[in-house]
Amino acid sequence: MPGKLIVIDGLDGSGKSTQSERVAKCLRARGEQVKLISFPDYGEPSSALVKMYLGGEFSDSPNGVNAYAASTFYAVDRYASFKKFWEKEYLSGHTILATRYVSSNAIHQMGKLPRNQWDEYLKWLDDFEYEKLCLPRPDQVIFLNMSRSVADRLIEGRYGGDESRKDIHEKDRAYLQSCQETAEYAAKAQNWRMICCDDGKNPLPLEFVTERIMEKIESRA
Numbered sequence: 001m002p003g004k005l006i007v008i009d010g011l012d013g014s015g016k017s018t019q020s021e022r023v024a025k026c027l028r029a030r031g032e033q034v035k036l037i038s039f040p041d042y043g044e045p046s047s048a049l050v051k052m053y054l055g056g057e058f059s060d061s062p063n064g065v066n067a068y069a070a071s072t073f074y075a076v077d078r079y080a081s082f083k084k085f086w087e088k089e090y091l092s093g094h095t096i097l098a099t100r101y102v103s104s105n106a107i108h109q110m111g112k113l114p115r116n117q118w119d120e121y122l123k124w125l126d127d128f129e130y131e132k133l134c135l136p137r138p139d140q141v142i143f144l145n146m147s148r149s150v151a152d153r154l155i156e157g158r159y160g161g162d163e164s165r166k167d168i169h170e171k172d173r174a175y176l177q178s179c180q181e182t183a184e185y186a187a188k189a190q191n192w193r194m195i196c197c198d199d200g201k202n203p204l205p206l207e208f209v210t211e212r213i214m215e216k217i218e219s220r221a
């Protein structure tokens with residue numbers, strides 16, 4: 001029997017990786033066999049097109065690469081990761097905890113399209129990644145919701161003010177702002193669980209957010 005696939009997603013700078021590691025620890029402490037995966041899979045050659053895109057080799061602006069083209073770069077990277085690194089564990093009942101997944105395409109690519117094409121895009125994405133590529137559907141998507149201003153500060157801290165280290169998404173504030181809107185739209189359409197991660201000024205304590213995530217995971221059934 002396949003295991004569980006739980007996705008932790010969120011906007012850039014929302015603390016996904018930190019929380020995924022903390023949640024993996026909690027699940028392991030409960031005796032679950034957990035494999036932690038993360039997308040893009042930067043350490044693997046399958047992420048080459050994603051790196052070219054984020055590095056600005058196709059265009060300086062996210063909008064210079066259309067939503068469908070960019071989505072396929074990420075989807076192919078996911079496919080390679082699934083086949084090489086977690087298909088067996090997933091099929092033999094392990095819990096797979098993914099930092100970002102198909103949901104990230106909805107959040108970060110859909111906004112390149114006019115709003116009246118968002119439903120069509122979500123339908124295409126679902127069909128392409130889950131039906132055609134046969135990637136497993138998540139049992140649960142948990143979205144870490146962090147105000148743009150707080151996330152921006154965390155991103156700045158990460159790069160120490162060095163603009164050149166940011167990818168084309170991180171450099172574009174208007175684009176990042178539009179991702180908040182697409183995330184809220186997709187979360188509603190696809191029944192993601194939203195967790196608020198800041199008090200409007202500062203991030204909430206890590207332990208508090210981890211507890212909220214664990215509550216969502218436990219109340220899944």
Ligand SMILES: Cc1cn([C@H]2C[C@H](O)[C@@H](COP(=O)(O)OP(=O)(O)O)O2)c(=O)[nH]c1=O
Nearest residue numbers: 012013039040074100101104105108109169
């Ligand atoms: C996994 C994934 C990421 N993305 C975007 C989100 C990010 O802006 C960018 C790189 O992801 P990531 O390195 O996770 O960004 P960060 O560490 O800043 O949170 O790629 C997609 O557009 N589609 C996807 O499927």
